Amino acid sequence: NAGVMQNPRHLVRRRGQEARLRCSPMKGHSHVYWYRQLPEEGLKFMVYLQKENIIDESGMPKERFSAEFPKEGPSILRIQQVVRGDSAAYFCASSPPGTGVNTIYFGEGSWLTVV
Amino acid sequence: GEDVEQSLFLSVREGDSSVINCTYTDSSSTYLYWYKQEPGAGLQLLTYIFSNMDMKQDQRLTVLLNKKDKHLSLRIADTQTGDSAIYFCAERNQAGTALIFGKGTTLSVSS
Numbered sequence: 001n002a003g004v005m006q007n008p009r010h011l012v013r014r015r016g017q018e019a020r021l022r023c024s025p026m027k028g029h030s031h032v033y034w035y036r037q038l039p040e041e042g043l044k045f046m047v048y049l050q051k052e053n054i055i056d057e058s059g060m061p062k063e064r065f066s067a068e069f070p071k072e073g074p075s076i077l078r079i080q081q082v083v084r085g086d087s088a089a090y091f092c093a094s095s096p097p098g099t100g101v102n103t104i105y106f107g108e109g110s111w112l113t114v115v
Numbered sequence: 116g117e118d119v120e121q122s123l124f125l126s127v128r129e130g131d132s133s134v135i136n137c138t139y140t141d142s143s144s145t146y147l148y149w150y151k152q153e154p155g156a157g158l159q160l161l162t163y164i165f166s167n168m169d170m171k172q173d174q175r176l177t178v179l180l181n182k183k184d185k186h187l188s189l190r191i192a193d194t195q196t197g198d199s200a201i202y203f204c205a206e207r208n209q210a211g212t213a214l215i216f217g218k219g220t221t222l223s224v225s226s
């Protein structure tokens with residue numbers, strides 16, 4: 001049973017470009033979470049999604065950031081018009097239905113560098 | 116709102132015990148967690164404790180919870196060089212939809 005898969009692991013974008021980060025949850029998991037880790041900071045919650053639904057997006061920046069978890073395929077975190085301050089590690093996590101955050105499993109992260 | 120504080124660094128010698136401390140603000144937190152992050156990797160859940168418990172032990176790990184002081188600690192017995200990592204304390208938010216993490220404590224183990 002493969003773990004949470006994130007790709008790309010490393011992404012370099014120029015300022016103003018778009019970044020797309022993908023996350024495939026563990027098999028049988030229908031809940032996905034995105035967290036951001038800025039340099040020398042802890043993880044900050046961004047968004048919690050179930051299939052085709054955004055449940056809690058209280059941590060998402062109001063502009064340029066969006067997330068989806070379609071019925072088929074991976075969850076996507078999209079950052080438009082990236083700026084240097086978006087450089088961070090973005091972690092996806094997933095959990096099975098009915099267990100919530102007590103049983104979330106993290107992926108290995110996608111490191112975004114904006115130049 | 117919820118907030119979690121940790122000391123940033125801890126240095127110990129191999130074979131000693133390590134104690135990593137954490138304070139949290141939300142007295143209604145039902146679950147508190149310890150995660151480990153090795154360089155360039157994701158977070159690995161080490162253990163969690165329910166708020167009606169004072170202590171939980173799992174092999175070399177002991178978690179102590181002082182609800183009155185909102186203080187959580189993680190003790191690692193017989194610390195090994197492989198325990199060198201960043202350790203994050205976390206609490207569940209009130210909605211139960213997210214984990215609130217501290218900034219992490221970097222544990223350095225010297226031989």
